[in-house]
Every structure is written in C-alpha cells, then in structure tokens.
Amino acid sequence: xxxxxxxxxxxxxxxxxxxxxxxxxxxxxxxxxxxxxxxxxxxxxxxxxxxxxxxxxxxxxxxxxxxxxxxxxxxxxxxxxxxxxxxxxxxxxxxxxxxxxxxxxxxxxxxxxxx
Amino acid sequence: xxxxxxxxxxxxxxxxxxxxxxxxxxxxxxxxxxxxxxxxxxxxxxxxxxxxxxxxxxxxxxxxxxxxxxxxxxxxxxxxxxxxxxxxxxxxxxxxxxxxxxxxxxxxxxxxxx
Numbered sequence: 001x002x003x004x005x006x007x008x009x010x011x012x013x014x015x016x017x018x019x020x021x022x023x024x025x026x027x028x029x030x031x032x033x034x035x036x037x038x039x040x041x042x043x044x045x046x047x048x049x050x051x052x053x054x055x056x057x058x059x060x061x062x063x064x065x066x067x068x069x070x071x072x073x074x075x076x077x078x079x080x081x082x083x084x085x086x087x088x089x090x091x092x093x094x095x096x097x098x099x100x101x102x103x104x105x106x107x108x109x110x111x112x113x114x115x
Numbered sequence: 116x117x118x119x120x121x122x123x124x125x126x127x128x129x130x131x132x133x134x135x136x137x138x139x140x141x142x143x144x145x146x147x148x149x150x151x152x153x154x155x156x157x158x159x160x161x162x163x164x165x166x167x168x169x170x171x172x173x174x175x176x177x178x179x180x181x182x183x184x185x186x187x188x189x190x191x192x193x194x195x196x197x198x199x200x201x202x203x204x205x206x207x208x209x210x211x212x213x214x215x216x217x218x219x220x221x222x223x224x225x226x227x228x229x
Binding site: 006033035040041042043044045088090092103104105106107108109111 | 149151156157158159160161164204206216217219220221222224
C-alpha cells in the first residue's frame with residue numbers, strides 16, 4: 001500500500017470559490033506530480049516538483065497553482081473555481097532521478113465538481 | 116511527439132477467460148514502461164515495470180511483455196476474475212530529462228462478466 005494521501009476525496013463547491021487540494025506522502029520522495037483526468041480519458045500532467053521550492057507547469061495548461069514548502073506536502077490551489085475545473089485530480093510521487101526503474105505511486109484522487 | 120497508444124479501447128470477457136491488452140509507444144529516449152490498474156474513482160496502482168533490457172515480467176496472473184525494438188508492449192491476464200474489471204493504463208517514462216517524464220495511454224477498459 002502506497003503512503004500517499006489526498007484530501008478531500010470528493011468536493012462540490014460553487015463557482016468563484018477558492019479551494020486547496022491536499023497531497024501528502026510519507027515515503028520521502030523528492031518528485032511529486034499533479035495530474036488531471038476526465039472520465040475515460042488519459043492523465044494529463046498539470047504540475048510537477050523536483051523537490052522543496054521547485055515547481056514547474058506540466059503539459060496541460062491549468063489555472064491552478066502549487067507550492068512545495070516541505071518534501072512531503074504538495075498542495076494544489078484554485079483561486080477562483082469554475083465549472084470547467086470539474087475533473088478528477090490525482091497526485092503522485094516518485095523517487096530520485098538517475099534510476100531507470102523508479103516507481104510512481106498515486107493517491108486515491110480528488111473528484112472536484114464546480115457548480 | 117512522444118505518444119502512447121493502447122488497444123483495444125474497451126474489452127468485455129467472461130470470468131475465467133484470458134485476454135491480452137496492447138500498448139504501442141513512440142517515447143524516446145526510452146527509460147521504462149509500466150502497466151497500471153485503475154479502479155473507477157481511484158488512483159492507478161502499479162502492476163509491472165520493465166526497463167529496456169527486460170522482455171517479460173509477471174505479477175501473479177498478470178504478465179507483461181516488452182519489445183523495445185518495435186516499441187510494443189502487451190499485458191496478458193490469465194484466468195480473469197470479476198475483480199479484474201478496471202482500466203489498464205500503459206505508462207512510458209523517458210530519460211531525456213531530469214524529471215523522467217511519464218507519458219500515459221488512454222487505457223483499456225476491461226469488464227469481466229460472470
């Protein structure tokens with residue numbers, strides 16, 4: 001069982017609200033990721049981090065922001081939620097670079113619905 | 116462009132039967148290939164991971180193969196069970212960047228009927 005946790009599992013909020021999706025891992029991984037996944041579609045990388053104070057935007061443009069103040073914590077924030085943000089958000093972590101068989105572990109996901 | 120294509124998009128089989136899922140990729144330079152199982156509404160869980168030097172790897176009833184020359188992989192499930200119903204995602208990692216980027220296929224939705 002992977003030690004990576006996301007909260008909340010489900011969230012329904014109104015348009016314009018500010019929200020933060022939490023992601024924490026206890027494996028000491030320095031790389032962490034946020035993916036967005038619509039039903040039946042592939043995962044799209046929206047943010048990633050190499051380590052503390054290191055964050056980059058992914059392939060899919062996103063209005064969300066992330067921070068990495070501590071190794072184990074990688075929260076994602078939407079300043080003003082819109083219905084187009086409705087999706088499933090998955091957090092993942094993996095070990096350091098330089099290893100060919102690094103494993104990526106995923107959280108259970110947050111299903112976000114903006115009404 | 117780095118891509119991962121999976122087939123079929125969906126598959127229905129009867130309990131106890133075997134099936135094979137396919138994955139073709141164009142990711143380069145290649146680092147490793149993983150198969151994940153994703154239950155509805157949950158995060159993906161790793162089944163197998165293979166580097167370019169590995170041709171086959173098993174995990175219980177799951178056997179993955181890799182042909183790095185043709186850039187193809189397959190996931191074979193034997194003696195299917197109802198709990199095998201899920202989406203199976205092929206994920207390829209490159210080694211052209213320090214991140215080791217992950218490229219995801221859209222998945223094959225497998226349904227096992229009793």
